[in-house]
Amino acid sequence: MLLHLDASARRASFSRELSRRYAETWRAAHPDAGYVYRDLAADPVPHIGEAWTELCDYVLEHQITDIARYKEAVRTPAQEQAWAVLAPLLDEVVAADVILIGTPMYNFSIPSSLKAWIDQITFPKMSLAGRSFVVTGARGGAYGPGTPREPVDHEERYLRDFFKGHFAVEDVTFVHAELVNACLDPALAHLRGAHEASLSAALEAVSR
Numbered sequence: 267m268l269l270h271l272d273a274s275a276r277r278a279s280f281s282r283e284l285s286r287r288y289a290e291t292w293r294a295a296h297p298d299a300g301y302v303y304r305d306l307a308a309d310p311v312p313h314i315g316e317a318w319t320e321l322c323d324y325v326l327e328h329q330i331t332d333i334a335r336y337k338e339a340v341r342t343p344a345q346e347q348a349w350a351v352l353a354p355l356l357d358e359v360v361a362a363d364v365i366l367i368g369t370p371m372y373n374f375s376i377p378s379s380l381k382a383w384i385d386q387i388t389f390p391k392m393s394l395a396g397r398s399f400v401v402t403g404a405r406g407g408a409y410g411p412g413t414p415r416e417p418v419d420h421e422e423r424y425l426r427d428f429f430k431g432h433f434a435v436e437d438v439t440f441v442h443a444e445l446v447n448a449c450l451d452p453a454l455a456h457l458r459g460a461h462e463a464s465l466s467a468a469l470e471a472v473s474r
């Protein structure tokens with residue numbers, strides 16, 4: 267199953283266009299594999315609350331690593347409510363073979379809508395090994411290898427580190443459309459050609 271998430275606050279969005287094309291390609295190649303779509307910007311998941319942290323603490327204290335057993339942590343009405351929010355999100359992740367995330371870079375990092383989703387579905391010592399993550403991103407500047415801004419790309423670095431370090435997922439792919447701000451910022455007009463080249467390469471990659 268392909269779980270497809272989008273996180274851009276814009277509807278006319280580069281990261282949405284890239285994820286949409288990736289999903290089209292994937293679904294054409296796997297017509298019977300199933301598909302779930304979730305728009306984290308239009309339909310945001312709530313931030314975790316205290317009852318969620320109680321579930322998390324229970325899972326850690328009781329060394330529950332089997333996701334199917336997390337429900338044992340639910341003991342109070344508030345925890346029931348927290349569980350009702352997170353369980354469908356978690357079910358989608360567990361059922362997925364590929365988790366596709368269309369996301370902009372916001373303030374050197376990820377949108378809070380995406381972070382809220384990550385917080386909801388993540389528990390201690392939780393493995394998603396065997397699955398793949400694909401991230402289709404868009405950013406105003408350029409953060410590739412050798413650029414002055416490479417060290418402040420806390421979007422790709424964070425997601426890569428988290429998916430590998432916490433979820434034990436080795437298969438993580440990023441495709442970025444860069445220099446998007448060159449379309450808007452007159453001071454970056456000279457970089458419009460570089461933006462076009464980045465976008466074309468990204469569109470080609472996701473269509474492959």
Ligand SMILES: Cc1cc2nc3c(=O)[nH]c(=O)nc-3n(C[C@H](O)[C@H](O)[C@H](O)COP(=O)(O)O)c2cc1C
Pocket residue numbers: 274275276278279280281282369370371372373374375404405406407408446447
């Ligand atoms: C709130 C906000 C913060 C942003 N922060 C950054 C940033 O730190 N670095 C950057 O290169 N671009 C930044 N941008 C530009 C976006 O990454 C760019 O517009 C991108 O195209 C957004 O993706 P989308 O087209 O899918 O909406 C920001 C845009 C917004 C709206």
